[in-house]
Amino acid sequence: MSEELHEKTEEVTGEYAQLAARYKAGEALTDEELDTIADLAVSVLRDLLFYFDAQDSPIDEYDGDEGELILDVTAPDLAVLIGRHGKTLESLQTLFSLLVSRKLGFRYPVAVDVEGYKSRRHDKVISMAHSAASRAVRQHMSVSLPPMSAYERRLVHIALRDNARVDTHSEGSDPERRVVITLR
Template sequence: MEVEEYGHAEGAEDVSTDIEQVAEDVASNVATNVTEDEIAAIRERFEAGKTLSESDIDRIADVALSYVRNLLAFFGEKQLVIDEYDGDEGELILDVSGGDLAVLIGRHGRTLDALQMLVNSYMSNTIHFHYPVVIDIEGYKMRRKQKLVALAGSAASRAIRQRGEIRLAPMNAYERRIIHLALVDNEEVMTHSEGEDPQRRVVVTYVRPQ
């Protein structure tokens, strides 16, 4: 069986120390109009398996928006537009635009990954349950997702043609999941992840038809 490494590394191998240094101060000074009682009620409904209402999701979005705006203000970005929309898998996506935001994406999206980690941590500590909130900057993750889906299809075609396996370059967990989902319905290949972060990668393997 032929094994080939394929694709370019786009993983988050480091994080922005500047963002990390201000994150704790920001978290302790965020002002939001969502009360602790409201958060507790939303958490109770969520843990009971009930579908959250649009109002519940709006309150969760308010918490995330307050934190993101305060965090980015430390970098002089105060005139921002943040669009909210639902992702394909029920996640809340906050897409930030306006200002000079390229530095907050970073090389291969590493600074954006750091920002995402901090938002996840803050939200978990504040609402005390996991609700998927994805931070994007000027559609970077959407464009990246489209490239990853195309990469998955190309890797699958190569694995089938070569009757072997294709090892993709290291990626973060979010990107690996996109690859897995892109190929989940392809009966001619299977995917799995191997290695340890930050070198963990997806392997696409040809499956002989039964």
């Protein structure tokens, strides 16, 4: 690691050290501190978007259902950021999360979405789960869903956990791991 980069990393860590200590202690963050996290996250995302020639794309910020910060990149022709079946977006999310966590000194939940793809996919997976559960009950047999990411499998398990007529479990190994819905 170059000396300049090392100094910059130490400086950034020092800048957020107090924020990290408060967050790790379970203290509620102020609006100003949340804005600081959001500003850092947007800055990191813009740096990543540069490599896709999309650094000037509008970024909408909003709070998710589980308290996470969601950054939604909105601009035409950003399919390259989503990739086939969301794989590029998933990789972008992983890299983004690592960079933000490294700079903050702690992991704060920040999600990247592109043109609402994750939101639409979330709704589709939940709908698919309920349809498959109905089919399992109606046909008195197990129903296997298509292979999904760990996040999407979790959505299915959560969506059906209160359904008294079915159980869910995952089978297989990545990337072919899938949820199977069985009758109770």
